[in-house]
Amino acid sequence: MNATIRKIEDGQVIRKNVPFKVGDTVKVSLRIKEGEKERIQAYEGLVTGIQGSGGKMKFTVRKISYGVGVEKTFYYHSPMIKEVKVSRSGKVRRAKLFYLRGKLNKKDARIQEGKKALQVHSEGALETATAANVETAPAEPATAAESPKTEPAAPPKTEQAKGEKA
């Protein structure tokens, strides 16, 4: 890639790390402009794919809204995103979760819980969230369906065993 173009793209990186991976459930806080006013709208769902890298990185978030599957793709470094919060980490074996399409049923679309540390990423610094301030997403079918009684701090051994079974 041309050095000038790379510099332009790198200059647009406003978030240092990517706190989520494919399979995680994230809450994206979007800035919505209504005339003069600006408000924050949350969009929560499962990350079904990450496209590109650097300043042009995009990610796709899928959720089931009133029984209809909705997928939205965001530029990760877009100024329209206030923050991306990981509400649940998931364990998947695909880079793109296209197989979830058409699976509107909660049971079919469930995903094994991952063991990654939960993190919040807003503009600027990256903070590691404590388990307490990360709410799980009851609205998200994939989350809700996945063994609701399992606490995030379950021993890693159990999780791996589950992963192999799945």
Added chain:
Amino acid sequence: MSDSVKTLIGKKVGQTTFFEESGKATHVTVLEMGPCVVIQKKTRDKEGYNALQLGFAEKKEKHTTKALQGHFKKSGATPKRFLREVRVEESASFQVGQTLTVENFKDVAWVDVTGVSKGKGFQGVVRRHGFRGGRNSHGSMFHRAPGGIGASSDPSRVYPGSRMPGHMGTQQHTVLNLRVVKVDVENNLLFVKGAISGADGGLVTVRPSVKKGIVKF
């Protein structure tokens, strides 16, 4: 166009996605415009029309012919790789040796960009002119041929301009009405929305939009 020339030459750097101030992601072409040096001034009295000859991109003196070396010496500028002429209404306000930068586009909202398209080589009518061709199977013996190219004994000839196979690309092509997204004076960069003809690194000419006029931001 009266007191300041708004047309510059430069090169295409490449394409990328750019977040505008509004937060909108826009696909832009990045152009490196200038700095251009006025190498020669043409006047109505002498040449019959008013124009400026602009030079862009450095070139080593040893790669410059003796004749051109003398031409550059007259303007006091170092040898330039590209020379292009730009018409102006009045050339009196310009000096030979003066440098024009991308700052010229600071208050221009829409531009036209001229470039030379990528060469495609010798192409058939399907690619070159968008003919439909015939079906590939079911006994068809007509695939990508041009078909008829005219009538019979009257006129007994093929009309000039009939669309036929031939060389495609490497043609001058102007894209009109591209929005200026950003002017980066520091790095001599101009960001325009959309695509333009030609390969990265190719020479381009940018002028304020002819159809929209000089619309200020």
